[in-house]
Amino acid sequence: MTAVLEVDDLSVRHGGVLALDRVALSVHGGEIVGLIGPNGAGKTTLIDTLSGFVAPATGTVRLQGDDITRTSPHHRSRRGLARTFQSLELFDDLDVYDNLLVAASDASRVGATLDLLGLAPEAHRLPAELSNGHRHRVAFGRALVGSPQVVLLDEPAAGLDPTETAELATLLAHLRDDGLGLLLVDHDMSLVLEVCDRVEVLDVGRVIASGAPETIRADPAVLDAYLGRQR
Numbered sequence: 001m002t003a004v005l006e007v008d009d010l011s012v013r014h015g016g017v018l019a020l021d022r023v024a025l026s027v028h029g030g031e032i033v034g035l036i037g038p039n040g041a042g043k044t045t046l047i048d049t050l051s052g053f054v055a056p057a058t059g060t061v062r063l064q065g066d067d068i069t070r071t072s073p074h075h076r077s078r079r080g081l082a083r084t085f086q087s088l089e090l091f092d093d094l095d096v097y098d099n100l101l102v103a104a105s106d107a108s109r110v111g112a113t114l115d116l117l118g119l120a121p122e123a124h125r126l127p128a129e130l131s132n133g134h135r136h137r138v139a140f141g142r143a144l145v146g147s148p149q150v151v152l153l154d155e156p157a158a159g160l161d162p163t164e165t166a167e168l169a170t171l172l173a174h175l176r177d178d179g180l181g182l183l184l185v186d187h188d189m190s191l192v193l194e195v196c197d198r199v200e201v202l203d204v205g206r207v208i209a210s211g212a213p214e215t216i217r218a219d220p221a222v223l224d225a226y227l228g229r230q231r
């Protein structure tokens with residue numbers, strides 16, 4: 001089966017820093033791939049590169065088998081690749097409905113996306129009037145409203161309380177079961193290990209481990225590089 005998103009030999013330089021060093025990974029439809037690693041590991045740089053905001057020094061990015069390495073963010077989003085931002089990037093002067101509408105290629109998708117996310121009652125509120133959990137859902141809705149094939153999530157659980165995080169986990173599993181491919185970057189290790197089918201571990205720009213959550217949990221290199229430094 002062709003991966004919906006396939007990355008090979010991807011390197012990115014930020015000035016003198018090698019932020020990504022020959023990274024390879026893939027995401028299939030109906031799969032949640034976790035991406036973890038310490039601060040500065042290159043997780044956001046990878047999402048920025050996959051979504052077309054950063055140009056790589058080497059490597060290829062394929063979407064449904066097509067080379068999109070040098071295409072614009074807009075082209076990628078039209079082709080089915082969506083992302084969220086760590087900073088949410090909502091339009092503060094637009095209500096929830098319009099925040100989704102401006103991201104939609106088809107206005108008829110907005111209502112269904114609001115329903116899916118439980119946001120219909122908030123449709124005519126401004127982001128500032130929402131709980132943190134609901135603001136996160138609006139950001140996710142902006143990614144989902146274009147009917148993507150794959151969504152890249154940059155720390156969607158940051159700042160969520162345990163109830164909101166559990167709701168996010170349920171939503172991610174539902175979307176995965178519906179056939180969506182998801183790349184989940186998050187610091188919440190228990191969320192990542194719970195919902196992901198596979199996990200990739202980045203450290204200083206390199207993939208140092210990849211495998212099933214049970215394998216990753218016990219991998220000595222991961223414990224040393226990531227969990228060890230957190231303690």
Ligand SMILES: Nc1ncnc2c1ncn2[C@@H]1O[C@H](COP(=O)(O)OP(=O)(O)O)[C@@H](O)[C@H]1O
Nearest residue numbers: 014015017019038039040041042043044045046
């Ligand atoms: N715009 C940038 N300019 C220069 N260096 C950057 C920039 N963005 C990230 N970096 C550097 O690249 C490395 C990876 O950062 P980042 O992708 O933000 O990591 P993560 O999201 O895993 O915390 C870090 O060393 C960071 O300081």
Ligand SMILES: [Mg+2]
Nearest residue numbers: 043044045086
């Ligand atoms: Mg980051």
